[in-house]
Amino acid sequence: MKSRESWLSELTCSGKHFRYYDLKKLDSPGVERLPKSLKILLENQLRHFDGAQVDEHIVDTLCQWADKASGGADVNFSPARVLMQDFTGVPAIVDLAAMRDAVAQRGGDVSVINPQIPVDLVIDHSVTVDQFGSAQAFQENVSKEMQRNVERYRFLKWGQSAFENFNVVPPGTGICHQVNLEYLAQVVFQGQDDDGPLAYPDTVLGTDSHTPMVNGLGVLGWGVGGIEAEAALLGQPYSMLVPDVVGFEMRGALREGVTATDLVLTVVELLRKQGVVGKFVEFFGDGLGELSVADRATIANMAPEYGATCGYFPVDDATLAYMKLSGRSADTIALTEAYCKAQGLWRSAGDKPVFTTTLSLDLSAVEPSLAGPSRPQDRVALPQLGQAMRDYIELQGRDLDQQTPIPDMNQPLQHGDVVLAAITSCTNTSNPDVMIAAGLLARKARERGLRVKPWVKTSLAPGSKVVSQYLADSGLQDDLDSLGFDIVGYGCTTCIGNSGPLPEPVAKAIDDGDMLVSAVLSGNRNFEGRIHPQIKASWLASPPLVVAFALAGTSLIDLQSDPI
Incomplete structure (x- = not known):
């Protein structure tokens, strides 16, 4: 039987040593031809390999995916973290509180009931535009929001202090997906196990359908139901089928006066006609070099509207530029570049992985829409x-x-x-x-x-x-x-x-x-x-x-x- 240790390599960055699960050690010619999104899925399997929930069969299936360019096999995916908004987050914390009550009634230690992976809950779905067109509109709307939701907000504040691995971003701060993009997302996670620091891709499951927005930063993630998110935060893997991956090539550059909104509405139209429900979409092509992370995030955000599970953009120089702009540390940025290049997750000019099927768009043909x-x-x-x-x-x-x-x-x-x-x-x-x-x-x-x-x-x-x-x-x-x-x-x-x-x-x-x-x-x-x-x-x-x-x-x- 294969062992996880056989896939480990070491990476030194900014004077720190990290171990990582090295896809090159699989010694499979098909791995290099995989879409970047499936490489992340494969790394996830290596890191959680136990011979039971993750076994040799699924590792081999992913290694050989490029030969058939189609999915179908069962795979258990374990995200690095979970993202919630207030509507869907409250029931999850209620369930955790109920578990603690059950443990307490049996004389147990309630502190054992905690999320097993980081959970961020951003309060963003409750504010209503009651007042507008005045300098007082913001304060008046927030005041009404607090009055209408005071019990829920008190409960969430309690949850943040009561549970480990649970963070609440308060109301009046931002939309969960933009906060995720600008602040929460790490791109490359810096974890820890018994043997020391471990580097691996940041991945996320969210209880909002527009979770894929963070795909624009090179973070693989998508929206799931509340039960699936709760299972993930309790340490249970998310069961799914290995997906088909649709490659969307972008060529050229947008004309002056044409916006990323015009582009995403064009992408939605094309992909809805193609039919991508239940599939990954991965963007590639030299036209990506003309798109900032903000532009990419605009396109990734509307994955639910074009029907895909996610709309993934690989990590490249634009990713690093955005990380610097948004205040990530120099060490974090350096590790992101070093890890992604070592792991084959870095987008280079001319990259063309194997896809189930492909579409192509000349960016210069996009018009205001x-x-x-x-x-x-x-x-x-x-x-x-x-x-x-x-x-x-x-x-x-x-x-x-x-x-x-x-x-x-x-x-x-x-x-x-x-x-x-x-x-x-x-x-x-x-x-x-x-x-x-x-x-x-x-x-x-x-x-x-x-x-x-x-x-x-x-x-x-x-x-x-x-x-x-x-x-x-x-x-x-x-x-x-x-x-x-x-x-x-x-x-x-x-x-x-x-x-x-x-x-x-x-x-x-x-x-x-x-x-x-x-x-x-x-x-x-x-x-x-x-x-x-x-x-x-x-x-x-x-x-x-x-x-x-x-x-x-x-x-x-x-x-x-x-x-x-």
């Missing part, structure tokens, strides 16, 4: 949006010329009017390029005396304090504030339907005239009724387009040719 009115895969090129919305209005049996008066406003409400414009969700607020673009557009509008239409509810919910800091330092937050895009909170807000009520006059006009109105948001999902119960058409768009449509006040417009 939105998606909607109710599915994230229904991409619409920006110039065609007005016609797409007209078609939708007519399909719903509405009269395009219908108007309904709005109490206390000079202009009536019309079908297709934008009544909600929200810069929200981890998909885009993690990306400085699109956030700064939104601020610059706001600045130009402010200089020209433009104002958001009075029937539009505006909001800005940054994914972390980092975003608000660079917007404030650049003066762009003042420009956004001038248009009503004041910060309303740090959390998912509109993207998960916590958009709050529309202003009463607008809500009344919608109901009185049965008006078909629009929302434009920088989110990742737009199913009918999800964003707001009075809004049927919701368009996913980049943050600068959110600002532009708030100024226009209607979705029946071609922003590339029509004046705002």
